[in-house]
Amino acid sequence: MTSIEFDDVAHSFGDRRVLRGISVELTQDRIGIVGANGSGKSTFARMMNGLVIPDSGTVTVNGLNVAKNKRKVRRQVGFIFSDPDRQIIMPTVVEDIELSLTRVENDKRRRREHALATLADFGLADHADQPSHTLSGGQKQLLALASIMVLGPSILIADEPTTMLDLRNAAMLREVLAGLDEQLIVLSHDLELLADYQRVLVLDDGRLVADDEPGPAIDFYRRLMARG
Template identity: 40%
Template sequence: MTVQISGLRVEAEDGERRAVLLDEVTCTLSAHTTAVIGENGSGKSTLARAVGGLNRPAAGTVHVSGLDTVRQARQLRRRVGFLFANPAAQVIMPTVREDVALTLRGRGLSRGEVAERVDRALVEHELMDLADRPCLSLSSGQQQRLALCAVLVGEPDLVIADEPTSLLDARHRRAVARRLLDADGPDVLLVTHDLELARRCEEAVLIDGGRLVRQGPPADVIAAYEELLPA
């Protein structure tokens, strides 16, 4: 899935003035897995949200496989899935099975088709033993695996993941990372502070002060990031 960003500027209200969160970002993202790195407040999450149509540009455009993220937001939502750091923000149904099935609502599938796809997804994500458990009874790691399962059951073309492993222990971090970076899975735009995880992506971009300052192989982009860090 190709993401084309041209002259992107994103602003936000800051009292009586407008704060600039991103400015003059222009790039093309076409790798299967792309890491977005940078310091806190640099604009990484703002970029991810703009690609997903959640942040409206003050100037410039963002196209995801030809879809304008503003004018064609409805079509975009069917093709893009989100995964956030806090799974409690997106795990909303009473039980695990119901939460995964929610993604397929309104897609014209029969009950049998929905049940089949949900069961298959639960097995793939090793969640079948938890299928009828209340979502609120799960650990944070189990909830994040559920959130990822619910995203992927919808078969998106692109998954935007914003710090999806930051709250997880080592076991669940590995499980989520393995699923996200699956060579046979959807394309992934991964916002992360985990530089080892970023190294496993095919491409990386560095955001600093609201601007894209480097794009290329992860090793090169990470080296450029480390040069910006204080000694």
């Protein structure tokens, strides 16, 4: 069982307090995180693989203190952003997967074989030699996801993964995410995406204000947003 634990975590950017004394343990396979823009949810998520280190308190992943073990933690925790162009680096699709594999595979032939097999798993085999920038939005998000999952993380954090996608591509990505075996933690304004998850957290003004099954948590969030 995977476990991410926050112990009295607080953080500020300059004079702006973005997280305020959050303590929570995340062990379920499917967890959603919701909150208005500026609620602190992205900072909260980025602490899970060391993209942000808290000013105070500790974050641990499977017993590892993230601040002290960023490299080890990042082998276990993958992260995809809403904009896949932030993660796609190489000129062609297969080269982008190969770039990820350079961390773990020295042999070029095996690296290419592994990359092609991964592209097939994500429905991108026919695009292997295509320039990455010519992919559709949904295909780019799949490529970003594939470049993370090829390294075998046990946890995936997805920060608003469907925000920049049209309805068709968003539905396709939801299906792919649903098929993953790894622990999945998704930040989203797409409440339908989270409806069948095991747990949903609600953040507001840097505080964890609700933590429940999706139905009650999403109802709470709707009421919170209605109050303005």
